[in-house]
Amino acid sequence: MNAPIEQIAANRSFGGWHKRFRHHSTVLGCDMVFAVYLPPQAEDGPVPVLYWLSGLTCSDENFMQKAGAQRVAAELGIAIVAPDTSPRGADVPGAPDGAWDVGHGAGFYVNATREPYDRHYRMYDYAVDELPALIEANFPVTDRRSIAGHSMGGHGALICTLKNPGRYRSVSAFSPISNPVDCPWGHKAFSLYLGDDREQWKAWDSCELIGTATERLPILVDQGEADGFLDEQLKPDALRRACAAAGHPLTLRLQPGYDHSYYFIASFIEDHLRHHAAALGN
Amino acid sequence: MNAPIEQIAANRSFGGWHKRFRHHSTVLGCDMVFAVYLPPQAEDGPVPVLYWLSGLTCSDENFMQKAGAQRVAAELGIAIVAPDTSPRGADVPGAPDGAWDVGHGAGFYVNATREPYDRHYRMYDYAVDELPALIEANFPVTDRRSIAGHSMGGHGALICTLKNPGRYRSVSAFSPISNPVDCPWGHKAFSLYLGDDREQWKAWDSCELIGTATERLPILVDQGEADGFLDEQLKPDALRRACAAAGHPLTLRLQPGYDHSYYFIASFIEDHLRHHAAALGN
Numbered sequence: 001m002n003a004p005i006e007q008i009a010a011n012r013s014f015g016g017w018h019k020r021f022r023h024h025s026t027v028l029g030c031d032m033v034f035a036v037y038l039p040p041q042a043e044d045g046p047v048p049v050l051y052w053l054s055g056l057t058c059s060d061e062n063f064m065q066k067a068g069a070q071r072v073a074a075e076l077g078i079a080i081v082a083p084d085t086s087p088r089g090a091d092v093p094g095a096p097d098g099a100w101d102v103g104h105g106a107g108f109y110v111n112a113t114r115e116p117y118d119r120h121y122r123m124y125d126y127a128v129d130e131l132p133a134l135i136e137a138n139f140p141v142t143d144r145r146s147i148a149g150h151s152m153g154g155h156g157a158l159i160c161t162l163k164n165p166g167r168y169r170s171v172s173a174f175s176p177i178s179n180p181v182d183c184p185w186g187h188k189a190f191s192l193y194l195g196d197d198r199e200q201w202k203a204w205d206s207c208e209l210i211g212t213a214t215e216r217l218p219i220l221v222d223q224g225e226a227d228g229f230l231d232e233q234l235k236p237d238a239l240r241r242a243c244a245a246a247g248h249p250l251t252l253r254l255q256p257g258y259d260h261s262y263y264f265i266a267s268f269i270e271d272h273l274r275h276h277a278a279a280l281g282n
Numbered sequence: 283m284n285a286p287i288e289q290i291a292a293n294r295s296f297g298g299w300h301k302r303f304r305h306h307s308t309v310l311g312c313d314m315v316f317a318v319y320l321p322p323q324a325e326d327g328p329v330p331v332l333y334w335l336s337g338l339t340c341s342d343e344n345f346m347q348k349a350g351a352q353r354v355a356a357e358l359g360i361a362i363v364a365p366d367t368s369p370r371g372a373d374v375p376g377a378p379d380g381a382w383d384v385g386h387g388a389g390f391y392v393n394a395t396r397e398p399y400d401r402h403y404r405m406y407d408y409a410v411d412e413l414p415a416l417i418e419a420n421f422p423v424t425d426r427r428s429i430a431g432h433s434m435g436g437h438g439a440l441i442c443t444l445k446n447p448g449r450y451r452s453v454s455a456f457s458p459i460s461n462p463v464d465c466p467w468g469h470k471a472f473s474l475y476l477g478d479d480r481e482q483w484k485a486w487d488s489c490e491l492i493g494t495a496t497e498r499l500p501i502l503v504d505q506g507e508a509d510g511f512l513d514e515q516l517k518p519d520a521l522r523r524a525c526a527a528a529g530h531p532l533t534l535r536l537q538p539g540y541d542h543s544y545y546f547i548a549s550f551i552e553d554h555l556r557h558h559a560a561a562l563g564n
Binding site: 255 | 293294295296297300347348350352353506508537539540541543544545546548549
C-alpha cells in the first residue's frame with residue numbers, strides 16, 4: 001500500500017491544475033515534496049505522464065514556474081511530474097563542504113553506496129520506482145511514461161531509460177551531463193556517493209550505458225552553444241560519439257547563443273513535449 | 283542626456299534576448315535594475331514596447347521568469363520592459379514595521395509626498411517618464427507604448443494610462459488593486475506615502491480617475507475567482523461600477539478557479555499580448 005500524500009498547494013493553470021504534495025518516501029527515508037501538472041483532459045480519464053528531472057540546486061518548483069510547459073501539456077493531454085532533486089531534511093547529510101553541487105539539491109539520480117549517503121541518497125530508485133508507483137496509485141494517469149530533464153536531470157533521464165528497457169516511451173534532455181565519469185561535477189558526486197572505485201561509476205554514466213543498451217529509444221537533446229558548462233561538464237560530443245559507436249539514434253541540436261538557464265528551456269520545451277506526445281500516443 | 287546603463291545579464295530567449303540592466307535613477311535617487319525582452323524583430327528595426335508593472339514583493343525577474351510572455355512577444359514583435367517595484371538600497375527607507383506590503387518591493391507607483399518617503403518613492407514618475415526615456419534612448423524601440431501589470435502593478439498600469447491621455451496605446455491588468463482608497467493595502471501604503479489627507483489619495487485611484495478621464499482607452503482585466511485577495515483588496519466590482527458610471531469601456535473577465543499567482547498570469551498572458559499588439563499596430 002502507498003503511504004498517504006498531503007496536498008500542500010494547488011493552482012489552476014491552463015484549464016488544468018498544478019499541485020504540490022508532501023509524502024514520506026520509504027526509499028529515501030525522509031519526507032519529500034513533488035509537483036504534478038494535470039491537464040484538463042485528466043478530468044475525463046487517465047492521461048500519460050512525463051517525468052521531469054531537474055538540475056543542481058533545483059526543487060520541484062523551478063520547472064513548473066519557469067519552463068512554460070503547462071500550455072503545451074494542456075493542449076496535448078499530458079501530465080507532468082516533477083520530483084525534488086535530492087532527499088532533504090535535517091537528518092539527511094548534505095555536502096561536506098557546504099557546496100551546491102553535491103548533497104541537498106544534488107542527488108544525481110544514483111543509488112549511493114557509500115556511508116553516510118547510502119541511507120538516503122537513492123534518487124534513482126525513487127525516480128524510477130517509488131514515485132511512479134505513487135503517482136499511478138493516486139492520480140488519473142496511465143502507465144505510459146516518458147522522461148526528460150535538464151543538466152544533472154538530463155543525465156538522470158538518460159540513465160533511467162538506458163537502465164530500464166521498456167519502461168519509458170520516450171526520452172529527451174536539455175544540456176545533460178552526458179559523461180559524468182569524465183567531468184568535475186561527476187567526479188565529485190560519484191566519489192561521494194559511490195566511493196573511489198571508478199568501475200562502479202560506469203553503471204551511472206550515459207555514455208557507458210549506451211554501448212550495452214538493449215533498447216534503442218531515440219534520444220532528443222537540446223544544448224545551448226553559449227552554455228558556460230558545455231565543454232567542461234556537459235560534453236555533448238562524448239554523447240555523440242557513444243551514440244555513433246553503438247548505432248543509438250540521437251538528435252543533438254546545438255542552439256546558437258543559448259545558455260544553461262530556464263530561458264533556454266522555455267524556448268524549446270514545446271518541441272520536447274511534442275516529441276514525447278508522439279511516443280505516448282496522443 | 284541619459285546616465286549610462288550597465289548590462290548585468292543576457293539570456294537568449296525565443297530567438298530574441300532577455301537582458302537586465304542597472305542604472306542610476308535621478309528620479310528615485312538610487313540605483314535601479316530593470317529587465318528588457320527584445321524580440322527577434324528588434325534586430326531589423328525598432329519595435330513597440332509593452333511596460334509591465336509587477337506586484338507586491340516582486341522585482342524585474344518575476345514576470346520575465348514566470349509569465350511565459352516571451353514566446354508570444356517574439357511572435358508579435360513587441361519588446362517588454364519590466365521595472366522593479368520600488369526604489370531599493372540601504373539608503374532607501376523601507377517599511378516601518380518590516381512588512382512586505384509597503385517599502386521595498388511595494389512602491390505602489392505613486393509619487394510620495396510624506397517624509398521620509400518623498401525623497402525616493404517616486405515610482406510613478408520613474409515608470410511614466412524616466413524609464414521610458416531611458417529605454418527609447420538606448421534600445422531599438424519606437425515611441426509606441428502599452429502598459430500592463432499585476433495586482434499593485436495592475437493598479438499602476440491603470441493609473442498611468444488614466445493620468446496620461448495619449449501616452450499609451452493600450453492597457454490591461456491582472457487582478458488589479460482597483461480601488462486603493464478603499465482597501466487595506468491602499469490605506470496602509472497611501473497613509474505612509476501620501477499622508478492622512480484622503481482627498482490627496484484620490485489622484486492615485488483608478489475608480490476615482492475614471493470619472494474624469496479625458497481619454498477612454500479600453501481596459502482589459504483578468505481576475506481569478508479563487509483569488510484570496512479578491513473581495514478585501516482587489517474589488518473588481520468597484521472598477522466595474524466606476525466604468526459603467528463613466529461610460530468607460532471595460533472587459534472584465536472572471537476566471538473560475540484561478541488564484542493570484544503567476545500560474546494564473548501565464549494562463550492568460552497571450553490574450554493580453556494580442557490585445558496590446560492590435561493597438562500597437564503589429
